[in-house]
Amino acid sequence: MTAPLLSVHDLAKSFGGTRAVDKVSFDLAAGETLALAGLSGSGKSTVARMVMRLIEPDAGRIDFMGEDLTRHSGSALRARRRHIQMVFQDTNSSFNPRATVASALLDPLNTFDILPKPQRAHEVRHLLERVGLSPGLFDRSIHELSGGQRQRVAIARALASRPALIVLDEALSAVDASIRIDLLELLLDLQREQGISYLFIAHDLGMIRAIAHRTAILDAGRIAEIGPTQSIIAAPQTQIGQQLVAAAPRLFHVADQP
Numbered sequence: 001m002t003a004p005l006l007s008v009h010d011l012a013k014s015f016g017g018t019r020a021v022d023k024v025s026f027d028l029a030a031g032e033t034l035a036l037a038g039l040s041g042s043g044k045s046t047v048a049r050m051v052m053r054l055i056e057p058d059a060g061r062i063d064f065m066g067e068d069l070t071r072h073s074g075s076a077l078r079a080r081r082r083h084i085q086m087v088f089q090d091t092n093s094s095f096n097p098r099a100t101v102a103s104a105l106l107d108p109l110n111t112f113d114i115l116p117k118p119q120r121a122h123e124v125r126h127l128l129e130r131v132g133l134s135p136g137l138f139d140r141s142i143h144e145l146s147g148g149q150r151q152r153v154a155i156a157r158a159l160a161s162r163p164a165l166i167v168l169d170e171a172l173s174a175v176d177a178s179i180r181i182d183l184l185e186l187l188l189d190l191q192r193e194q195g196i197s198y199l200f201i202a203h204d205l206g207m208i209r210a211i212a213h214r215t216a217i218l219d220a221g222r223i224a225e226i227g228p229t230q231s232i233i234a235a236p237q238t239q240i241g242q243q244l245v246a247a248a249p250r251l252f253h254v255a256d257q258p
């Protein structure tokens, strides 16, 4: 068996007296999607931010590509950053809305020194096409785009550094249901083509059913249950699992609309 791409072990984080994340462990294989589901405040974003090293864990290990990320800082961490990218719900967290599409996408190419400099503008146009956007958007500013277009740019930006893992924190939660389906299909295509792994955070089990091989349900900072998405939806083993699945038929219906 090959080692998992990402292996999180006993990860913990408290804010004041609140245990936001309490001994969370999971593995994620190359080319696999693991969903993190759970009610608001259950600790999903805190897990994502620790995996991204945007916040420091109190305890635990984050093994990524065979190395413990919690031991790295500075340039060693930056070198690994290239391989883990994130897409947020709020595109203002992904980039400066005043930036142009071109500068938002050139930024990771420059930061991680991807391709010889003269080829980078061409790569930006290629990335735009890859996420279903017109290369004609090159000089537009981000704030001129629709919400769905902005989220495609955020995905293109995440792809630019050719990551092994993309963390999507409610990345599709704020876009219209019809656009959401297109974006789910885009993510599935990219995974098939490039073998990218996704840590896919959502409260909507309808979306999760469409994309995630396995699902972990978080409850008050702990993993209540984890397993194949189909098994969890067919027969949730915990009260919180049952609660989320019971809320789902309506959501499935919305998510399944063409």
Ligand SMILES: Nc1ncnc2c1ncn2[C@@H]1O[C@H](COP(=O)(O)OP(=O)(O)O)[C@@H](O)[C@H]1O
Residues within 6 Å of the ligand: 015, 018, 019, 020, 038, 039, 040, 041, 042, 043, 044, 045, 046, 047
């Ligand atoms: N920066 C922070 N400061 C204080 N409390 C926080 C912070 N971030 C998250 N929390 C708390 O940690 C818990 C988990 O939050 P979060 O990870 O954002 O949950 P979710 O993404 O599942 O909604 C919540 O109780 C939240 O209020």
Ligand SMILES: [Mg+2]
Residues within 6 Å of the ligand: 044, 045, 046, 170
């Ligand atoms: Mg969150």
